[in-house]
Amino acid sequence: MQDPKNKQLDVYMDIVEFLKPRFVLMENVVDLIKFSNGFLGRYALSRLVGMNYQARMGMMAAGAYGLPQFRMRVFMWGALSSEKLPQYPLPTHKVIVRGVIPTEFESNTVAYDEGGDLELKKELFLGDALSDLPSVENSEPRDEMPYTDEPNTDFQHFIRLGRDGMLGSVLYDHRPLQLNDDDHLRVCQIPKRKGANFRDLTGVRVRPDNKVEWDPDVERVLLPSGKPLVPDYAMSFVGGSSSKPFGRLWWDETVPTVVTRAEPHNQTIVHPLQDRVLTIRENARLQGFPDYYKLIGPIKERYMQVGNAVAVPVARALGYSLATSMKGLSGETPLMSLPKDFPSHEEQSCNEVSNN
Secondary structure, three states, X not given: OOXXXXXXXXXXXXXXXXXXXXXXXXXXXXXXXXXXXXXXXXXXXXXXXXXXXXXXXXXXXXXXXXXXXXXXXXXXEEEEOOOOOOOEEOOOEOOOOOOOOOHHHHHHEOOOOOOOOOOOEOOOOHHHHHOOOOOOOOOOOOOEEEOOOOXXXXXXXXXXXXXXXXXXXXXXXXXOOOOOHHHHHHXXXXXXXXXXXXXXXXOEEEOOOOOEEEOOOOOOOEOOOOOEOOOHHHHHHHHHOOXXXXXXXXXXXXXXXXXXXXXXXXXXXXXXXXOOEOOHHHHHHHOXXXXXXXXXXXXXXXXXXXXXXXOHHHHHHHHHHHHHHHOOOOOOOOEXXXXXXXXXXXXXXXXHOEEO
């Protein structure tokens, strides 16, 4: 607790203590329960209990609610003793696990028991979410543009619906962070195929142990600026074992998590077929934001707004659970099943909730 960055946890709990809200919901990265044997997570629970709140903790993967990213996060519910403690909504979709689930709190993962996921919808991939978006260049200046293609998937149709339930006609924020000339030239040299990254550039050799080294038989290629095509930091990243620098995504893949920074130096964020990083809108779609959401601020800040947000389908599912509790309809178990075909644009009744 001496780390200044962890003081926000104290501040949050102090606000709860002052306001005494009926319900509390806190979100954080899984490091909350990884650092120091989960000290911070235990501390947060103890603060809630010490204020006479009912409390429970769960880990939810965003991809399990219909997104092509994994994004595991910790959510902590609190409720006054006079209220029904909200439950965790069970997944609606299958998901591809990307990353590590803390083993010490593995039982807190919000998931069906083994063999109990037969009704889940199929997992989503990058192509399901992004394949209908217009092509844009690294230097795209427009904040608004028209769609050029019809939606190809159920996800794309849903994400393009406006507040009125009709398909929108204007696309916002579909522009990438403009790479500098050197980085753009590097990205242009990355092959347009699955798994391509800086290791495919001239002069790089991959050893049998999967670490990279300079090819002694190839002269180092220089860019017009005089800087090397393959930067030293890419070769040394994670001891030469990483394939993330200048990595190209592919249509049949998912991402571990949507990030807040759009630099390709140490993460796989290059578009499958276009020589640029993913746009703000593409990241927003991977987070589940409807296309009618229009973001404000400098380019880098818009990336941060999207990357720091709780994924929309997860927030929607938790909101449904909260509404159920506020109506006094929550069950006693930690988990609940969402209504069939959730979310729907037709108004759902909390009476439709079935407890697991």
